[in-house]
Amino acid sequence: xxxxxxxxxxxxxxxxxxxxxxxxxxxxxxxxxxxxxxxxxxxxxxxxxxxxxxxxxxxxxxxxxxxxxxxxxxxxxxxxxxxxxxxxxxxxxxxxxxxxxxxxxxxxxxxxxxxxxxxxxxxxxxxxxx
Numbered sequence: 001x002x003x004x005x006x007x008x009x010x011x012x013x014x015x016x017x018x019x020x021x022x023x024x025x026x027x028x029x030x031x032x033x034x035x036x037x038x039x040x041x042x043x044x045x046x047x048x049x050x051x052x053x054x055x056x057x058x059x060x061x062x063x064x065x066x067x068x069x070x071x072x073x074x075x076x077x078x079x080x081x082x083x084x085x086x087x088x089x090x091x092x093x094x095x096x097x098x099x100x101x102x103x104x105x106x107x108x109x110x111x112x113x114x115x116x117x118x119x120x121x122x123x124x125x126x127x128x129x130x
Contacts, residue, residue, distance in 0.1 A: 005073055006065040009081040013057050016085055020050040020092060041098060049095035053088050056111050060084055063118035070125045084114045 027043045028034065037044040064081055067073050091107020 001069070003065055003068045005068050005078045005081065006061065008078065009064055009085070010061055012082075012085055013061060016088060017050075017053065017057075020046075020053055023092065024050055042096070045095045045098075046092075049092045052091070056115065057088070060114055060118065063115075063122055066122055067118065067125065072121070072125050080114060080118070084110060087111060087114075 024043065024046045027040065027046055031038060031040050031043060033040055033043055037047060060081070064073075064077060067077055087107045087110030089107075090103040091111070094101035094104025094107055097104075
């Protein structure tokens with residue numbers, strides 16, 4: 001069984017992870033900070049955006065795969081995954097600003113709702129109620 005949605009979202013997530021790494025590396029190179037954050041606020045924010053992405057995305061992808069394996073996926077699952085990845089891009093741009101940013105807030109909110117929503121769907125499938 002080919003998990004088309006999971007494969008597509010995982011490939012897109014890998015490209016996004018590369019982009020986030022590139023954003024961190026660019027600041028490191030320009031600021032000549034090779035370890036840690038060098039007390040550089042831009043580098044710290046970009047590192048946190050990347051780390052936050054890495055902390056949450058595996059759970060989303062595992063839930064997507066599990067739901068798709070159950071046969072209960074479909075177009076809605078691909079849409080949820082795409083919205084999640086777009087929100088993570090918004091979050092990264094929002095983290096570039098030292099002040100509060102609506103992009104960061106949207107990215108956070110969509111991340112939390114995606115994790116919670118997919119977890120609820122997974123539990124309902126496990127209980128055979130979805």
